[in-house]
Amino acid sequence: MKPIVVFDEVEKNFYGKPALRKVSFTIPKGQIIGIIGTNGSGKSTILKLMAGLQRPSRGRVLLDGEEAKRLSSRQVAFLPERDVYYPGQTVQQALNFYNAMFGDFDLDKALDMVRIFDLELGQKVAHLSKGNRARLKMVLALARQVPLIVMDEPLSGLDPLVRESIVRSVIASVDPVNQTLVMTTHEVDEVEPLLDRAMVIKEGALIGYEQVERIHSDFGVGLTGWMRGLMK
Numbered sequence: 001m002k003p004i005v006v007f008d009e010v011e012k013n014f015y016g017k018p019a020l021r022k023v024s025f026t027i028p029k030g031q032i033i034g035i036i037g038t039n040g041s042g043k044s045t046i047l048k049l050m051a052g053l054q055r056p057s058r059g060r061v062l063l064d065g066e067e068a069k070r071l072s073s074r075q076v077a078f079l080p081e082r083d084v085y086y087p088g089q090t091v092q093q094a095l096n097f098y099n100a101m102f103g104d105f106d107l108d109k110a111l112d113m114v115r116i117f118d119l120e121l122g123q124k125v126a127h128l129s130k131g132n133r134a135r136l137k138m139v140l141a142l143a144r145q146v147p148l149i150v151m152d153e154p155l156s157g158l159d160p161l162v163r164e165s166i167v168r169s170v171i172a173s174v175d176p177v178n179q180t181l182v183m184t185t186h187e188v189d190e191v192e193p194l195l196d197r198a199m200v201i202k203e204g205a206l207i208g209y210e211q212v213e214r215i216h217s218d219f220g221v222g223l224t225g226w227m228r229g230l231m232k
């Protein structure tokens with residue numbers, strides 16, 4: 001089966017400064033991938049490249065076998081770090097807005113997730129707690145029937161209980177056959193049970209890419225231990 005994402009010797013420079021250095025990897029369909037690494041190492045840049053929101057300075061980024069470009073956003077649900085809705089909207093209005101904007105939005109799935117998350121449809125987004133705003137953002141991304149979902153730090157700034165509940169609902173909501181989920185995170189321990197593979201980025205270079213099961217069986221450590229070993 002064709003991989004959903006291919007990075008082939010990808011370099012990205014900003015104002016002549018390298019943010020990514022010859023990064024190559026492939027992501028098979030139907031997996032959940034975590035990208036971890038220190039601040040400023042290039043994680044978000046990788047996500048934007050695979051969503052077609054940025055172009056590589058050198059090398060190739062393929063999305064389902066085709067060069068990733070702006071139009072690729074039709075195949076990719078991108079959840080940025082910043083908020084993605086208007087604060088004046090209610091939860092229902094945010095869902096309606098996404099439903100009108102994206103032909104692939106599954107309103108029934110979104111409403112199911114809203115129920116599971118205990119969000120109130122009539123509540124103004126501006127009045128939601130930080131945890132509930134993060135949940136709504138998650139609903140808006142996961143309800144799109146697209147082959148690739150990309151999330152930039154979906155758990156950042158949330159307390160451990162909220163993080164856990166979000167991780168559980170992500171596991172329940174991703175379609176394991178037709179959807180691939182790639183997320184960046186600093187919450188390595190929490191996402192570990194969710195991931196099929198993990199990728200470690202250091203100063204713009206890919207220094208580790210491994211199946212989480214193999215990290216446990218072959219290296220006898222968890223993700224944090226594996227990452228620490230690579231960072232040395």
Ligand SMILES: Nc1ncnc2c1ncn2[C@@H]1O[C@H](COP(=O)(O)OP(=O)(O)OP(=O)(O)O)[C@@H](O)[C@H]1O
Nearest residue numbers: 014015018019037038039040041042043044045046
């Ligand atoms: N649009 C931009 N213009 C200029 N420099 C940029 C731009 N985007 C990213 N960079 C630089 O590229 C490098 C990688 O940034 P990136 O946001 O990909 O890192 P990150 O690993 O996601 O960081 P964090 O964990 O802090 O979110 C950083 O040095 C950053 O300053």
